[in-house]
Amino acid sequence: MSNEDYLKDISEIKNLMNKSSRFISLSGLSGVLAGIYALIGAAFTYWLVINYSDGILYIFHGWVFWSSMSILLIVALLSVITGIILTTRKAKKNNEKIWDNSSRRLLFNFLIPLVVGGVYCIIILSQGRYGQTGGLMLIFYGLALVSASKYSIGDIKYLGYIEIVLGLIASYYPGFGFWLWILGFGIMHIVYGTWMHFKYDRKP
Amino acid sequence: MSIINNINKAFDHRIRLGIMSILMVNEYADFNMLKELLGATDGNLASHTKALEKAEYISVEKQFIGRKPNTRYSTTKLGRTAFKKHIEALEKLINKQ
Numbered sequence: 001m002s003n004e005d006y007l008k009d010i011s012e013i014k015n016l017m018n019k020s021s022r023f024i025s026l027s028g029l030s031g032v033l034a035g036i037y038a039l040i041g042a043a044f045t046y047w048l049v050i051n052y053s054d055g056i057l058y059i060f061h062g063w064v065f066w067s068s069m070s071i072l073l074i075v076a077l078l079s080v081i082t083g084i085i086l087t088t089r090k091a092k093k094n095n096e097k098i099w100d101n102s103s104r105r106l107l108f109n110f111l112i113p114l115v116v117g118g119v120y121c122i123i124i125l126s127q128g129r130y131g132q133t134g135g136l137m138l139i140f141y142g143l144a145l146v147s148a149s150k151y152s153i154g155d156i157k158y159l160g161y162i163e164i165v166l167g168l169i170a171s172y173y174p175g176f177g178f179w180l181w182i183l184g185f186g187i188m189h190i191v192y193g194t195w196m197h198f199k200y201d202r203k204p
Numbered sequence: 205m206s207i208i209n210n211i212n213k214a215f216d217h218r219i220r221l222g223i224m225s226i227l228m229v230n231e232y233a234d235f236n237m238l239k240e241l242l243g244a245t246d247g248n249l250a251s252h253t254k255a256l257e258k259a260e261y262i263s264v265e266k267q268f269i270g271r272k273p274n275t276r277y278s279t280t281k282l283g284r285t286a287f288k289k290h291i292e293a294l295e296k297l298i299n300k301q
Contacts, residue, residue, distance in 0.1 A: 006294050012218065013225040013291070020241055021229040 023102040023152050025094050027086035028200060031193025034079035039186040041075035042178070065130075102151065110148035113140050134177030138167030138184045153200065159192045211297070212290040214259045219244050219252045224279070224287045227262060232278040253277060261286055 045068045053064040091098045117140020121133050142163030149157035163184050170180040215221050222242045226233050233241075239249055256262045261283030265276050279287070 003298060006298055009218075009221055010291070010294055010298075013221060016222050016225040016241060017229045020226045020233070020237070024231070 018101055021102045023096070023100075023106045024200070025087055025091035025096045025098075026152055026156070026196070027083070027090045028193045028196030028198075030079075030083040030086040031189045031196060033082045033086075033193075035186050035189030035191075035193060037075045037078045037082075038189065039182065041071045042182045042186060045071055046178075106148055106151040109151055110144050113144040113147055116140065117144070131174030131177055132171060134181040135167045135170030135172075135174070138163050138170055138181065140167075141185075142167055153196070155196065155199070156192075159188060162188055211293045212286055214256065214261065215287065215290050217252065219248065220256060223249075223252060223256060223277070224261070224283065227277060227279045228284065228287060232265070232276045234274055234276040238277070256283070259283075259286075 048064050048067060088098050091103075097103070117136060120140070121136050124132050124136060142160045142165075145160030145163060146157045147160075149155070149160060166180045166184040166188075170177045170184075215224060219242055223238060226238060226241055235249070235253075238244075238253075239246065242249065244252075253262065253264070257264050260280055262277050263280050265278070267274055267276070
């Protein structure tokens with residue numbers, strides 16, 4: 001073999017390693033915490049609606065609408081911050097870089113469906129079709145997970161499938177949207193995060 | 205002389221090199237993932253995985269996912285060391301000129 005062949009070998013090795021590596025330092029614990037935030041946020045919204053609105057869980061009025069939107073935003077923000085902190089910590093422990101090709105690819109593929117879904121939800125809300133948002137959030141989040149699963153721990157796609165099914169049910173029965181949202185974002189996150197934690201995080 | 209000795213015959217093929225590269229950065233990979241990434245045919249890939257398995261550089265795990273058989277591969281400790289040595293030898297060879 002000539003020198004050029006060896007060089008070609010090396011560039012091929014690099015290329016394949018890059019293409020196939022997945023970002024595996026996702027923290028299961030951050031999923032559990034995100035679920036808990038979602039449950040607290042939902043409980044608070046429920047309390048607001050029961051006490052200050054007319055008790056219908058898919059038609060919010062005036063300031064109750066805006067405060068429940070703020071709660072949603074806070075829950076999302078807290079979950080993202082927790083996710084970043086815990087994942088960074090785990091990546092350090094695994095000697096994995098937090099910002100490299102594999103994590104960039106993961107984030108990119110996760111964000112495309114999520115951002116599209118977010119914008120779509122805002123449009124739907126601006127048209128006053130509040131009942132649809134719970135289902136839409138679940139569907140797009142599920143799609144984001146399925147899309148991201150190819151670049152990370154493959155198991156998160158099952159969570160994605162579950163979220164999509166819950167989202168479709170919620171779209172058909174908008175009256176249950178609130179409860180399905182709690183099931184999808186709260187309880188499923190806790191169940192799944194716990195499972196991930198014991199399957200991956202505990203390993204030496 | 206010793207440099208040439210470290211060039212490992214078992215890795216002297218594009219597909220085998222590819223299999224090892226993928227398995228070095230993944231906990232495991234199944235047959236279809238390797239096939240996709242390497243653009244190899246079933247028979248071709250199977251013969252190369254068999255060769256690496258024989259050298260005890262990779263381990264093979266056969267299981268069923270539902271009813272479908274699924275074969276997944278991972279590197280052995282021996283394989284990782286051998287591959288690292290091979291890469292170092294390649295580097296040295298190139299740097300020498």
